[in-house]
Structures are given as C-alpha cells and as structure tokens.
Amino acid sequence: MSEVEDDANLFVLKHRREQVFLEDLEGNPRDEQKEKEANQFAQKFLFPESALKKLFATGKPTNQDIQDYAQKYHTHPAIIVGQLQHRNIISYREKNHFKVALDIHSRY
Numbered sequence: 001m002s003e004v005e006d007d008a009n010l011f012v013l014k015h016r017r018e019q020v021f022l023e024d025l026e027g028n029p030r031d032e033q034k035e036k037e038a039n040q041f042a043q044k045f046l047f048p049e050s051a052l053k054k055l056f057a058t059g060k061p062t063n064q065d066i067q068d069y070a071q072k073y074h075t076h077p078a079i080i081v082g083q084l085q086h087r088n089i090i091s092y093r094e095k096n097h098f099k100v101a102l103d104i105h106s107r108y
Helices: 006-022 032-046 049-056 063-072 077-086
Strands: 003-005 101-103
Touching: 032 077, 049 063, 049 077, 063 077
Parallel strands: none
Antiparallel strands: 003 101
16 A cells, blocks of 8 residues: 655645646657746645745744644645645644645555
C-alpha cells in the first residue's frame, strides 16, 4: 500500500492540473517558468498568500489558529501546515497531527 500525506498530494494534483493548462499543445517540454507558474497556481488555489501572511503575522500559529483559518478558507488544516513548513515558519516536525495518510491505490 502506498501512502502520501494529504497536503502534499493535493498540492501535486493542483500543480499537475495547472501544468496541463500551461503546456503547449505540441508537447513542448516544460520549462522552469511553467513549473514556477504551476506551483504558484497550486499555492494560491489551496490557500491564498494573503491569508498565509495574516496567519503568521502575530507569531507562530497555534493549532486553533490553523483550524480557524482552514474553516474560513475552506481548506484542510494539513494544507496550511504544509505551506507553513515549506516556508520555514514552522519546523517539518511540528503540527504533523493535522496530516492524514492517503492510500493512493484505493478504489472508491
């Protein structure tokens, strides 16, 4: 059984979706700019930059802060935790209890 954490999985799905829109119909290879645009699209879609800045403006966010923002912005707390970790606002060892392993091989 292969499992991935939900924040990384959702980010990759949104990233790959945007890559499809950015690719040339003739199948030109991806370039760095397209990768950057796909990353930005996924980040903005899952949790806006402005919300992330508000969240950590007063210091390190608490568990309740993360839950409140997730509810307000209709996203999973793990998405927020992943963004905070990626930006080195919190350590990759912190707040992982919000993350859930997903079985990528299960069928619905």
